[in-house]
Amino acid sequence: xxxxxxxxxxxxxxxxVLTQREIQIRYKQSVLGIAWAIIQPLxxxxxxxxxxxxxxxxPSDGVPYPLFVYSALLxxxxxxxxxxxxxxxxxxxxxxxxxxxxxxELFPVASVLAAGFDFxxxxxxxxxxxxxxxxDVQFTVYLLYVVPILMIQIVFTLGICLFASAVNVYYRDVxxxxxxxxxxxxxxxxxxxxxxxxxxRLQTIxxxxxxxxxxxxxxxxxxxxxxxxxxxxxxxxxxxxVLFLVCYFYFKRIEMEFADVV
Amino acid sequence: MNGLCYRGNIEMPAxxxxxxxxxxxxxxxxxxxxxxxxxNLTGRLTRPRSSEGADxxxxxxxxxxxxxxxxxxxxxxxxxxxxxxxxLLRLLAGITxxxxxxxxxxxxxxxxxxxxxxxxxxxxxxxxVYLNGAIMGMARAEIRRKFDEIVDFAGVGEWIETPIxxxxxxxxxxxxxxxxxxxxxxILLVDEVLAVGxxxxxNKCLGKMGDVAREGRTVVFVSHNMAAVRSLCNRGIxxxxxxxxxxxxxxxxxxxxxxxMRGRDIQAxxxxxxxxxxxxxxxxxxxxxxxxxxxxxxxxxxxxxDHPLPxxxxxxxxxxxxxxxxxxxxxxxxxxxxxxxxGLHRVRVDVPRxxxxxxxxxxxxxxxxxxxxxxxxxxxxxxxxxxxGPQVGGxxxxxxxxxxxxxxx
Numbered sequence: 001x002x003x004x005x006x007x008x009x010x011x012x013x014x015x016x017v018l019t020q021r022e023i024q025i026r027y028k029q030s031v032l033g034i035a036w037a038i039i040q041p042l043x044x045x046x047x048x049x050x051x052x053x054x055x056x057x058x059p060s061d062g063v064p065y066p067l068f069v070y071s072a073l074l075x076x077x078x079x080x081x082x083x084x085x086x087x088x089x090x091x092x093x094x095x096x097x098x099x100x101x102x103x104x105e106l107f108p109v110a111s112v113l114a115a116g117f118d119f120x121x122x123x124x125x126x127x128x129x130x131x132x133x134x135x136d137v138q139f140t141v142y143l144l145y146v147v148p149i150l151m152i153q154i155v156f157t158l159g160i161c162l163f164a165s166a167v168n169v170y171y172r173d174v175x176x177x178x179x180x181x182x183x184x185x186x187x188x189x190x191x192x193x194x195x196x197x198x199x200x201r202l203q204t205i206x207x208x209x210x211x212x213x214x215x216x217x218x219x220x221x222x223x224x225x226x227x228x229x230x231x232x233x234x235x236x237x238x239x240x241x242v243l244f245l246v247c248y249f250y251f252k253r254i255e256m257e258f259a260d261v262v
Numbered sequence: 263m264n265g266l267c268y269r270g271n272i273e274m275p276a277x278x279x280x281x282x283x284x285x286x287x288x289x290x291x292x293x294x295x296x297x298x299x300x301x302n303l304t305g306r307l308t309r310p311r312s313s314e315g316a317d318x319x320x321x322x323x324x325x326x327x328x329x330x331x332x333x334x335x336x337x338x339x340x341x342x343x344x345x346x347x348x349x350l351l352r353l354l355a356g357i358t359x360x361x362x363x364x365x366x367x368x369x370x371x372x373x374x375x376x377x378x379x380x381x382x383x384x385x386x387x388x389x390x391v392y393l394n395g396a397i398m399g400m401a402r403a404e405i406r407r408k409f410d411e412i413v414d415f416a417g418v419g420e421w422i423e424t425p426i427x428x429x430x431x432x433x434x435x436x437x438x439x440x441x442x443x444x445x446x447x448x449i450l451l452v453d454e455v456l457a458v459g460x461x462x463x464x465n466k467c468l469g470k471m472g473d474v475a476r477e478g479r480t481v482v483f484v485s486h487n488m489a490a491v492r493s494l495c496n497r498g499i500x501x502x503x504x505x506x507x508x509x510x511x512x513x514x515x516x517x518x519x520x521x522x523m524r525g526r527d528i529q530a531x532x533x534x535x536x537x538x539x540x541x542x543x544x545x546x547x548x549x550x551x552x553x554x555x556x557x558x559x560x561x562x563x564x565x566x567x568d569h570p571l572p573x574x575x576x577x578x579x580x581x582x583x584x585x586x587x588x589x590x591x592x593x594x595x596x597x598x599x600x601x602x603x604x605g606l607h608r609v610r611v612d613v614p615r616x617x618x619x620x621x622x623x624x625x626x627x628x629x630x631x632x633x634x635x636x637x638x639x640x641x642x643x644x645x646x647x648x649x650x651g652p653q654v655g656g657x658x659x660x661x662x663x664x665x666x667x668x669x670x671x
Binding site for chain 1: 286287352355356357358359373379380382384385389392393396397398399401402425
């Protein structure tokens with residue numbers, strides 16, 4: 001495992017180039033180009049605000065709904081984009097996998113990093129929203145929690161992506177199930193509704209989903225200005241690290257088979 | 263780690279292959295479905311596993327192959343199609359792991375298995391040079407330093423800022439080789455990359471590889487081009503049906519290979535995305551037992567395609583021992599563009615008078631399919647052609663009639 005990580009460091013330039021490729025080719029031959037990174041979560045925010053706040057009157061813990069939903073959509077889009085890109089990445093690069101050797105995890109990791117680039121761009125919109133709604137936002141020292149929460153999210157995302165992209169090499173079913181899975185997962189996480197709407201007795205089960213803890217924590221520190229619930233964040237952190245280690249180990253164990261199978 | 267270990271000892275051979283075997287699943291290239299796996303799993307639980315049954319699903323691409331390559335040595339690997347050459351090269355490159363045995367390499371490895379594998383059509387030539395360089399293991403600073411040289415070698419000039427999807431195939435190949443040629447590896451692995459590009463560029467590539475060889479690097483070269491192998495390599499290995507049947511000086515290896523090809527019933531299978539060449543037959547007509555300089559030749563190639571092939575053109579080649587094309591008949595030069603529907607087809611070439619000097623030649627077909635801006639091709643296996651006749655008087659026997667008269671001044 002340690003050797004794998006050291007080997008990965010040796011290939012950091014290639015990782016950089018592959019990430020760069022992912023970013024470059026994503027918006028080639030499109031008029032709006034990189035603006036798509038902003039349009040996607042922005043359009044969802046407007047749509048959700050209209051449907052869930054204006055029409056269905058879903059409560060938002062006293063926070064303006066656009067801000068409420070965007071604080072969750074931002075990290076959620078990062079997560080779903082990572083999955084959408086990373087999981088088919090090994091299959092998509094079959095030609096390279098059959099022709100050249102380098103650590104295979106570079107592909108899913110580069111996909112996650114490229115999704116992270118989009119995330120940073122769409123974060124600019126969030127800063128704009130914060131300024132616009134500055135009267136309703138609590139700017140506190142808890143904002144700093146964003147850094148560890150983001151780390152936890154990245155570790156969790158990498159774990160899922162390593163595992164699922166490897167399984168997808170063998171069973172393309174994964175790729176087909178993915179859009180459905182992401183949709184279900186989104187409704188299972190507190191994105192359009194606040195955690196307070198989840199019945200008390202179900203919350204223990206609810207927070208077994210690490211993304212629930214992660215999204216809830218983002219919202220707490222970003223717009224509500226309160227400390228994240230340590231307990232839920234700890235579950236998410238521990239779960240993510242364990243998941244990542246298991247998935248990475250699994251990935252390295254079968255990676256040499258990819259060229260024969262993909 | 264991944265079946266390869268890198269050692270620093272100077273005394274070690276550059277490449278050491280010990281009792282290496284590689285097994286593949288038969289059928290759809292090892293692609294599994296969940297249903298199949300569940301079936302196998304339940305089967306395993308209900309009936310005892312028999313090793314015999316397991317063997318039926320697998321095929322050995324390489325069987326107990328061992329050899330060593332000393333630093334600076336140039337090894338040529340030759341053998342019929344399907345003999346395991348590419349599998350061996352992939353194992354050396356660390357792309358797959360041997361089922362049994364061990365491979366060790368010493369030094370930086372450069373692989374020319376597929377020149378354009380790392381290219382992305384949407385990226386510009388410049389972006390692709392950096393991408394492909396990084397994939398082949400070059401550091402960014404190294405690529406930057408050699409960038410002008412690479413562009414110069416490829417001869418793509420001002421096209422370097424254009425997405426390579428606008429390049430011709432030839433330009434893409436040239437750019438791919440140019441990146442690879444500047445890699446400076448300790449060990450260079452080369453697979454049949456020279457089958458593409460025009461003759462001038464092929465010669466340029468061969469020249470560059472010769473330079474690499476002369477610089478004292480280790481080269482492993484897999485090719486069907488006997489002239490290229492002979493000029494580049496000093497030692498050869500002949501693979502046949504997964505076994506290393508012969509190892510020795512290159513000239514002798516080629517001799518062994520040619521004997522192998524002559525002696526065997528030529529039935530080759532070459533896959534090219536749903537296209538298989540299933541047979542190649544050559545005969546000197548019905549009434550004659552042997553080929554002669556002034557006798558006829560009939561060559562037939564059978565191939566099977568699972569999809570329609572619109573607008574193909576066919577090449578028929580007879581090549582001498584040095585790889586020179588003595589006969590190169592192309593349907594496109596007659597403006598013949600046959601199309602083939604799914605199914606089994608036979609292509610026949612009739613040569614009424616062979617016109618070759620006595621000697622040993624190689625004969626093969628190539629089918630090109632041009633569809634949607636991409637040209638795909640499939641080769642038949644190569645057949646040995648032994649021609650009886652005088653071995654002097656030029657390369658070909660063109661009918662000449664002589665006469666003489668006295669001219670009064």
